[in-house]
Amino acid sequence: MEMLNTSTFHPDYFLLMGIPGLEESHLLLSIPFSIMYVMDLIGNSILILVIERSETLHQPMYLFLVMLATCDILLSSTTVPKTLCIFWFNSHTISFNGCLVQIFFIHFKFGTESAILVSMAFDRYYAICQPLTYTSTLTGTFIRRIIFFALLRSFCIITPVVFLLYRLPYEGSNVIEHTYCEHMSMARLATADTLVNVVYGLIIAASATGMDLILFVISYVVIIRAVLRLRSSEARLKTFDTCTSHVSVIILFYIPAFFSFIIHRIGHKYISPRFHILLANLYVIVPPMMNPIIYGVKMREIRQRVVAMFCKVFIGDRHER
16 A cells, blocks of 8 residues: 655645734834844843853852743744844745744743743742751752753653644645744644644643742742741841842743733634734743843842953953053
């Protein structure tokens, strides 16, 4: 019996059309996208460099920041370069396998970053509520285990998404109205029932990301209760200030991600594709750009070392001349 040719089910490539309705503005849109992407790369690279070079910052909280900054660079670099190629060169094609790879890494890095943010909440809980056991609990071995678990969890929950998409036939349109490949955008092109994809996406959101949010809320409820028990108002304000940067990053990370997730599965018939795709792009570029700014402004140790590094570079060069 002659084997079926799988190429009849999988197109050689997809066409990423960019932002529907704003095709004539793609070149103009590339300016803020480029600026934000460069700020993302520079800001997170500086954050990593400052922490790596300062032995006094080799503590759990700052090591988690290095992991977060690394994830931010990789997340935006998975999507933004292709988006800019669409805007600048009208390079709309992406191979079928390339689309699957992009989907895997987008969701893999999102899951890993979510786990890192929960780990940072755990770090704040121990630093504020269990300070006597902080050093003995958050050891280097323990942090490496957290990193391994975050990567393993993301790999295990995202890999099935790739196989669920690969099993579907794509014998109709190969046009994706987006700037990058996304799970449900690709699934909607399939000429078969995609209920399993929808259900599995909801399961991931509830079991993984939803659980991360619950753990985050529980940890900060306990932290707030502990802070309110402090007698000194100055101590309360100082402790709250150490948490505001983390809370700001959490809000910036989850809110646009959940809006994008809900619109893809429920509201795509009611929400303008233009608005949805702009939001989806902002979700992969704005948080990575803002995170180093937030931590640089709110954390005195990082701010001081960044200033010292720039002073050494620029003032040192002038003295040498």
